[in-house]
Amino acid sequence: MYIGELSLQNFRNYNYLNLVLHPGINVFVGDNAQGKTNILEAIYLCATARSHRTNKEREVIKWDQDDAHIKMKIQKKYVEDTIDFHIDNRGKGVAVNRIPIKRLGDLLGVLNVVMFSPEDLKMVKRSPGERRRFIDIELSQLDRVYYDALGKFHKVLKQRNNLLKKFDNINDASNVLEVWDLQMIEYGSIVINKRQDFINELQEIAQEIHYNISGGKEKLEIVYEPSVTTKQYQERLTANHQKDIFRRSTSIGPHRDDMAFLINDMDVRTYGSQGQQRTVVLSIKLAQLRMIQGILGEQPVLLLDDVLSELDYHRQQFLFTHTKDIQTLITCTGIEEGVWNKQNIGKLFKVNKGVVS
Ligand SMILES: Nc1ncnc2c1ncn2[C@@H]1O[C@H](COP(=O)(O)OP(=O)(O)OP(=O)(O)O)[C@@H](O)[C@H]1O
Protein backbone atom coordinates (compact mmCIF):
# COMPACT_ATOMS: atom_id res chain seq x y z
CA MET A 1 0.00 0.00 0.00
CA TYR A 2 1.06 3.59 -0.41
CA ILE A 3 -0.21 7.03 0.50
CA GLY A 4 -1.21 8.84 -2.68
CA GLU A 5 -2.29 12.14 -1.19
CA LEU A 6 -1.89 13.78 2.18
CA SER A 7 -3.36 17.01 3.45
CA LEU A 8 -3.03 18.76 6.77
CA GLN A 9 -4.95 21.65 8.23
CA ASN A 10 -3.92 23.47 11.40
CA PHE A 11 -1.69 20.54 12.29
CA ARG A 12 1.42 21.55 14.32
CA ASN A 13 3.15 24.32 12.36
CA TYR A 14 1.09 23.79 9.17
CA ASN A 15 -1.79 26.07 8.25
CA TYR A 16 -2.57 24.08 5.18
CA LEU A 17 -0.60 21.49 3.30
CA ASN A 18 -1.48 19.32 0.35
CA LEU A 19 0.99 16.76 -0.97
CA VAL A 20 0.93 14.22 -3.75
CA LEU A 21 3.39 11.53 -2.70
CA HIS A 22 5.48 9.19 -4.82
CA PRO A 23 4.89 5.44 -4.42
CA GLY A 24 8.65 5.01 -3.95
CA ILE A 25 11.08 7.16 -2.00
CA ASN A 26 10.00 10.60 -0.78
CA VAL A 27 12.66 12.75 0.82
CA PHE A 28 11.91 15.74 3.05
CA VAL A 29 14.91 18.01 3.50
CA GLY A 30 15.06 21.06 5.72
CA ASP A 31 16.76 22.73 8.64
CA ASN A 32 15.85 21.88 12.21
CA ALA A 33 12.40 22.78 13.49
CA GLN A 34 10.82 23.37 10.05
CA GLY A 35 8.10 20.71 10.19
CA LYS A 36 9.61 17.54 8.74
CA THR A 37 8.80 15.24 11.64
CA ASN A 38 5.36 16.81 11.92
CA ILE A 39 4.44 15.30 8.55
CA LEU A 40 5.48 11.82 9.65
CA GLU A 41 3.68 12.26 12.96
CA ALA A 42 0.42 13.00 11.12
CA ILE A 43 0.76 9.81 9.11
CA TYR A 44 1.66 7.74 12.16
CA LEU A 45 -1.38 9.12 13.95
CA CYS A 46 -3.66 7.93 11.15
CA ALA A 47 -2.13 4.46 11.24
CA THR A 48 -2.03 3.82 14.97
CA ALA A 49 -4.52 6.33 16.38
CA ARG A 50 -1.75 7.71 18.56
CA SER A 51 1.17 10.07 18.21
CA HIS A 52 4.68 8.66 18.38
CA ARG A 53 5.83 11.54 20.56
CA THR A 54 3.00 12.62 22.79
CA ASN A 55 0.15 11.10 24.73
CA LYS A 56 -1.66 14.42 24.72
CA GLU A 57 -2.91 14.56 21.18
CA ARG A 58 -4.30 18.05 21.67
CA GLU A 59 -0.70 19.26 21.38
CA VAL A 60 -0.82 18.64 17.64
CA ILE A 61 -3.44 21.35 17.09
CA LYS A 62 -1.80 24.48 15.76
CA TRP A 63 -1.47 27.06 18.49
CA ASP A 64 -4.26 29.65 18.30
CA GLN A 65 -6.56 27.19 16.46
CA ASP A 66 -9.40 25.03 17.76
CA ASP A 67 -9.06 21.93 15.68
CA ALA A 68 -6.72 20.04 13.37
CA HIS A 69 -7.45 17.88 10.33
CA ILE A 70 -5.50 15.18 8.54
CA LYS A 71 -6.76 13.65 5.32
CA MET A 72 -5.22 10.99 3.18
CA LYS A 73 -5.82 8.66 0.29
CA ILE A 74 -4.30 5.22 0.54
CA GLN A 75 -3.77 3.11 -2.56
CA LYS A 76 -3.95 -0.61 -1.99
CA LYS A 77 -3.70 -3.52 -4.38
CA TYR A 78 -7.37 -3.51 -5.25
CA VAL A 79 -8.95 -0.52 -3.50
CA GLU A 80 -8.46 3.06 -2.46
CA ASP A 81 -9.22 3.98 1.15
CA THR A 82 -9.55 7.44 2.62
CA ILE A 83 -8.98 8.55 6.18
CA ASP A 84 -10.31 11.80 7.66
CA PHE A 85 -8.83 12.44 11.08
CA HIS A 86 -10.08 15.29 13.21
CA ILE A 87 -8.78 16.45 16.58
CA ASP A 88 -10.28 19.13 18.77
CA ASN A 89 -10.30 19.96 22.47
CA ARG A 90 -12.80 17.22 23.22
CA GLY A 91 -10.87 14.46 21.50
CA LYS A 92 -10.45 12.61 18.23
CA GLY A 93 -12.89 11.72 15.50
CA VAL A 94 -12.18 9.60 12.45
CA ALA A 95 -13.98 8.73 9.24
CA VAL A 96 -12.82 5.86 7.03
CA ASN A 97 -14.10 6.09 3.45
CA ARG A 98 -16.30 8.96 4.68
CA ILE A 99 -18.08 6.84 7.26
CA PRO A 100 -17.43 7.91 10.87
CA ILE A 101 -16.05 5.02 12.90
CA LYS A 102 -17.48 4.29 16.32
CA ARG A 103 -14.29 3.11 17.96
CA LEU A 104 -10.68 4.03 17.27
CA GLY A 105 -9.93 0.31 16.98
CA ASP A 106 -11.77 0.36 13.66
CA LEU A 107 -9.03 2.56 12.26
CA LEU A 108 -6.29 0.01 12.89
CA GLY A 109 -5.25 -1.80 9.74
CA VAL A 110 -6.58 0.79 7.29
CA LEU A 111 -3.07 2.17 6.97
CA ASN A 112 -0.03 0.19 8.12
CA VAL A 113 3.24 1.91 8.83
CA VAL A 114 6.62 1.11 10.30
CA MET A 115 8.30 4.12 11.83
CA PHE A 116 11.98 4.33 12.62
CA SER A 117 13.27 7.34 14.53
CA PRO A 118 16.13 8.10 16.90
CA GLU A 119 13.65 7.80 19.76
CA ASP A 120 13.29 4.08 19.03
CA LEU A 121 16.56 3.54 20.87
CA LYS A 122 14.53 4.07 24.03
CA MET A 123 13.00 0.70 23.36
CA VAL A 124 16.37 -0.93 23.90
CA LYS A 125 17.89 1.38 26.47
CA ARG A 126 15.10 2.55 28.71
CA SER A 127 12.45 1.06 30.94
CA PRO A 128 10.22 -1.98 30.34
CA GLY A 129 7.37 0.48 29.79
CA GLU A 130 8.94 1.57 26.49
CA ARG A 131 9.19 -2.03 25.33
CA ARG A 132 5.58 -2.78 26.27
CA ARG A 133 4.53 0.35 24.38
CA PHE A 134 6.33 -0.97 21.29
CA ILE A 135 4.69 -4.39 21.53
CA ASP A 136 1.26 -2.91 22.16
CA ILE A 137 1.31 -0.45 19.29
CA GLU A 138 2.76 -2.86 16.76
CA LEU A 139 0.64 -5.81 17.71
CA SER A 140 -2.53 -3.71 17.82
CA GLN A 141 -1.91 -2.65 14.22
CA LEU A 142 -1.91 -6.30 13.22
CA ASP A 143 -4.38 -7.93 15.54
CA ARG A 144 -7.75 -6.59 16.47
CA VAL A 145 -8.37 -9.30 19.09
CA TYR A 146 -5.20 -8.19 20.87
CA TYR A 147 -6.21 -4.54 20.76
CA ASP A 148 -9.60 -5.32 22.30
CA ALA A 149 -8.23 -7.67 24.97
CA LEU A 150 -5.57 -5.14 25.94
CA GLY A 151 -8.17 -2.40 26.33
CA LYS A 152 -10.36 -4.60 28.52
CA PHE A 153 -7.39 -5.78 30.56
CA HIS A 154 -6.39 -2.21 31.40
CA LYS A 155 -9.93 -1.34 32.33
CA VAL A 156 -10.15 -4.24 34.78
CA LEU A 157 -6.68 -3.43 36.13
CA LYS A 158 -7.77 0.12 36.88
CA GLN A 159 -10.93 -1.06 38.62
CA ARG A 160 -9.03 -3.63 40.64
CA ASN A 161 -6.46 -1.03 41.72
CA ASN A 162 -9.22 1.37 42.76
CA LEU A 163 -10.75 -1.38 44.82
CA LEU A 164 -7.44 -2.19 46.49
CA LYS A 165 -7.32 1.34 47.82
CA LYS A 166 -10.54 0.75 49.74
CA PHE A 167 -9.58 -2.31 51.77
CA ASP A 168 -7.50 -2.50 54.91
CA ASN A 169 -7.56 -6.15 55.68
CA ILE A 170 -7.37 -9.24 53.61
CA ASN A 171 -10.42 -10.98 55.05
CA ASP A 172 -12.73 -8.31 53.69
CA ALA A 173 -11.02 -8.24 50.37
CA SER A 174 -10.23 -11.72 49.13
CA ASN A 175 -13.71 -12.73 48.01
CA VAL A 176 -14.28 -9.49 46.19
CA LEU A 177 -10.87 -9.53 44.60
CA GLU A 178 -11.41 -13.00 43.24
CA VAL A 179 -14.20 -11.74 41.02
CA TRP A 180 -11.87 -9.16 39.48
CA ASP A 181 -9.07 -11.69 39.26
CA LEU A 182 -11.13 -13.93 37.01
CA GLN A 183 -11.69 -11.12 34.54
CA MET A 184 -8.04 -10.10 34.64
CA ILE A 185 -7.02 -13.66 33.88
CA GLU A 186 -9.45 -13.89 30.97
CA TYR A 187 -8.14 -10.79 29.16
CA GLY A 188 -4.60 -10.94 30.53
CA SER A 189 -4.09 -14.46 29.21
CA ILE A 190 -5.03 -13.40 25.68
CA VAL A 191 -2.51 -10.56 25.98
CA ILE A 192 0.25 -12.87 27.25
CA ASN A 193 -0.30 -15.55 24.60
CA LYS A 194 -0.42 -13.08 21.75
CA ARG A 195 2.69 -11.27 22.97
CA GLN A 196 4.51 -14.58 23.10
CA ASP A 197 3.55 -15.47 19.52
CA PHE A 198 4.41 -11.99 18.26
CA ILE A 199 7.84 -11.97 19.85
CA ASN A 200 8.60 -15.50 18.65
CA GLU A 201 7.86 -14.53 15.08
CA LEU A 202 9.68 -11.21 15.34
CA GLN A 203 12.71 -12.94 16.81
CA GLU A 204 12.90 -15.49 14.04
CA ILE A 205 12.94 -12.88 11.28
CA ALA A 206 15.04 -10.29 13.13
CA GLN A 207 17.66 -12.88 13.97
CA GLU A 208 18.31 -13.65 10.33
CA ILE A 209 18.42 -9.97 9.38
CA HIS A 210 20.74 -9.09 12.24
CA TYR A 211 23.03 -11.96 11.37
CA ASN A 212 23.37 -10.58 7.84
CA ILE A 213 23.91 -6.96 8.88
CA SER A 214 26.63 -7.97 11.30
CA GLY A 215 28.39 -10.00 8.65
CA GLY A 216 27.63 -13.26 10.43
CA LYS A 217 29.21 -12.15 13.69
CA GLU A 218 26.21 -11.55 15.90
CA LYS A 219 23.37 -13.82 16.91
CA LEU A 220 20.39 -11.80 18.09
CA GLU A 221 17.77 -13.24 20.37
CA ILE A 222 14.59 -11.49 21.42
CA VAL A 223 13.08 -13.05 24.50
CA TYR A 224 9.70 -12.41 26.01
CA GLU A 225 9.87 -11.96 29.79
CA PRO A 226 6.33 -12.25 31.07
CA SER A 227 5.65 -11.16 34.64
CA VAL A 228 3.58 -14.32 35.02
CA THR A 229 2.68 -17.29 32.83
CA THR A 230 -0.94 -18.05 31.99
CA LYS A 231 -0.62 -21.33 33.89
CA GLN A 232 0.38 -19.72 37.15
CA TYR A 233 -1.68 -16.58 36.75
CA GLN A 234 -4.55 -17.46 39.08
CA GLU A 235 -2.40 -19.04 41.75
CA ARG A 236 -0.01 -16.12 41.89
CA LEU A 237 -2.73 -13.49 41.89
CA THR A 238 -4.30 -15.14 44.92
CA ALA A 239 -0.95 -15.54 46.66
CA ASN A 240 -0.32 -11.83 46.20
CA HIS A 241 -3.61 -10.57 47.66
CA GLN A 242 -2.03 -9.47 50.93
CA LYS A 243 0.85 -7.71 49.20
CA ASP A 244 -1.48 -6.04 46.69
CA ILE A 245 -3.68 -4.67 49.47
CA PHE A 246 -0.65 -3.39 51.31
CA ARG A 247 0.79 -1.74 48.19
CA ARG A 248 -2.62 -0.77 46.87
CA SER A 249 -1.74 -1.93 43.37
CA THR A 250 -1.64 -5.13 41.32
CA SER A 251 1.84 -6.58 41.48
CA ILE A 252 1.79 -9.20 38.76
CA GLY A 253 0.40 -9.39 35.23
CA PRO A 254 1.07 -8.28 31.64
CA HIS A 255 1.35 -4.66 32.81
CA ARG A 256 4.70 -5.71 34.29
CA ASP A 257 6.00 -7.66 31.27
CA ASP A 258 9.33 -7.04 29.63
CA MET A 259 11.34 -8.24 26.67
CA ALA A 260 15.09 -8.87 26.44
CA PHE A 261 17.52 -8.46 23.54
CA LEU A 262 20.57 -10.69 23.59
CA ILE A 263 23.55 -10.57 21.25
CA ASN A 264 25.67 -13.69 21.53
CA ASP A 265 24.05 -14.17 24.97
CA MET A 266 24.93 -10.66 26.16
CA ASP A 267 22.08 -8.43 27.37
CA VAL A 268 22.02 -5.50 24.93
CA ARG A 269 19.81 -3.45 27.26
CA THR A 270 22.64 -3.05 29.75
CA TYR A 271 25.85 -4.01 27.98
CA GLY A 272 25.30 -3.26 24.30
CA SER A 273 27.30 -0.54 22.58
CA GLN A 274 25.44 2.37 21.00
CA GLY A 275 26.06 0.85 17.56
CA GLN A 276 24.80 -2.57 18.61
CA GLN A 277 21.68 -1.06 20.12
CA ARG A 278 21.00 0.82 16.90
CA THR A 279 21.51 -2.29 14.81
CA VAL A 280 19.07 -4.21 17.00
CA VAL A 281 16.45 -1.54 16.36
CA LEU A 282 17.16 -1.61 12.63
CA SER A 283 16.84 -5.41 12.56
CA ILE A 284 13.54 -5.20 14.42
CA LYS A 285 12.16 -2.57 12.07
CA LEU A 286 13.09 -4.57 8.99
CA ALA A 287 11.62 -7.68 10.59
CA GLN A 288 8.39 -5.78 11.19
CA LEU A 289 8.20 -4.80 7.52
CA ARG A 290 8.44 -8.44 6.56
CA MET A 291 5.97 -9.57 9.18
CA ILE A 292 3.34 -7.06 8.12
CA GLN A 293 3.83 -7.99 4.51
CA GLY A 294 3.42 -11.65 5.39
CA ILE A 295 0.25 -11.11 7.37
CA LEU A 296 -1.46 -8.56 5.12
CA GLY A 297 -0.09 -9.45 1.72
CA GLU A 298 0.55 -5.71 1.32
CA GLN A 299 3.66 -3.66 1.95
CA PRO A 300 3.35 -1.16 4.79
CA VAL A 301 4.59 2.42 4.47
CA LEU A 302 8.02 3.08 5.95
CA LEU A 303 8.71 6.31 7.83
CA LEU A 304 12.37 7.12 8.50
CA ASP A 305 12.78 10.12 10.72
CA ASP A 306 16.33 11.39 10.82
CA VAL A 307 17.88 7.95 11.08
CA LEU A 308 20.05 7.77 7.99
CA SER A 309 22.72 10.02 9.45
CA GLU A 310 22.96 7.69 12.42
CA LEU A 311 23.62 4.58 10.34
CA ASP A 312 26.97 3.87 8.72
CA TYR A 313 27.25 3.39 4.96
CA HIS A 314 26.95 -0.39 5.13
CA ARG A 315 23.77 -0.24 7.20
CA GLN A 316 22.23 2.46 5.00
CA GLN A 317 22.75 0.30 1.92
CA PHE A 318 21.37 -2.70 3.75
CA LEU A 319 18.26 -0.74 4.63
CA PHE A 320 17.71 0.39 1.05
CA THR A 321 18.07 -3.05 -0.46
CA HIS A 322 15.39 -4.29 1.93
CA THR A 323 12.91 -1.52 1.19
CA LYS A 324 12.84 -1.62 -2.60
CA ASP A 325 9.13 -1.84 -3.30
CA ILE A 326 8.06 -0.01 -0.19
CA GLN A 327 6.83 3.55 -0.10
CA THR A 328 9.37 5.32 2.09
CA LEU A 329 9.24 8.80 3.59
CA ILE A 330 12.62 10.03 4.74
CA THR A 331 13.41 13.19 6.65
CA CYS A 332 16.90 14.66 6.84
CA THR A 333 18.67 17.96 7.21
CA GLY A 334 20.95 17.47 4.23
CA ILE A 335 21.65 15.10 1.41
CA GLU A 336 25.04 13.46 1.31
CA GLU A 337 26.03 12.59 -2.23
CA GLY A 338 27.59 9.20 -1.52
CA VAL A 339 24.46 7.74 -0.02
CA TRP A 340 21.90 9.11 -2.36
CA ASN A 341 23.40 8.75 -5.80
CA LYS A 342 22.48 5.12 -5.90
CA GLN A 343 18.98 5.56 -4.70
CA ASN A 344 16.04 6.33 -6.86
CA ILE A 345 14.53 9.30 -5.17
CA GLY A 346 10.94 9.54 -6.36
CA LYS A 347 10.25 13.01 -5.02
CA LEU A 348 12.31 15.55 -3.15
CA PHE A 349 10.52 18.07 -0.93
CA LYS A 350 12.03 21.10 0.74
CA VAL A 351 10.51 21.96 4.10
CA ASN A 352 10.76 25.52 5.32
CA LYS A 353 8.74 26.97 8.22
CA GLY A 354 5.67 24.88 7.61
CA VAL A 355 5.75 25.30 3.85
CA VAL A 356 6.67 22.39 1.58
CA SER A 357 7.92 22.88 -1.98
N1 LIG B 1 0.94 22.75 18.11
C1 LIG B 1 1.84 23.46 17.40
N2 LIG B 1 1.46 24.61 16.77
C2 LIG B 1 2.36 25.31 16.03
N3 LIG B 1 3.64 24.96 15.86
C3 LIG B 1 4.06 23.84 16.46
C4 LIG B 1 3.19 23.03 17.25
N4 LIG B 1 3.88 21.97 17.71
C5 LIG B 1 5.14 22.11 17.24
N5 LIG B 1 5.25 23.23 16.49
C6 LIG B 1 6.44 23.72 15.79
O1 LIG B 1 6.87 22.75 14.86
C7 LIG B 1 8.27 22.85 14.73
C8 LIG B 1 8.91 21.49 14.87
O2 LIG B 1 8.58 20.73 13.80
P1 LIG B 1 9.29 19.33 13.55
O3 LIG B 1 9.44 18.60 14.80
O4 LIG B 1 8.55 18.70 12.44
O5 LIG B 1 10.72 19.82 13.08
P2 LIG B 1 11.77 19.07 12.17
O6 LIG B 1 11.76 19.74 10.83
O7 LIG B 1 11.53 17.63 12.19
O8 LIG B 1 13.10 19.46 12.92
P3 LIG B 1 14.37 18.57 13.36
O9 LIG B 1 15.26 18.52 12.15
O10 LIG B 1 14.97 19.39 14.44
O11 LIG B 1 13.89 17.25 13.80
C9 LIG B 1 8.81 23.73 15.82
O12 LIG B 1 9.20 24.94 15.27
C10 LIG B 1 7.61 23.91 16.74
O13 LIG B 1 7.63 25.18 17.30
Ligand SMILES: [Mg+2]
Ligand atom coordinates in the same frame (compact mmCIF):
# COMPACT_ATOMS: atom_id res chain seq x y z
MG1 LIG C 1 12.47 16.08 13.24
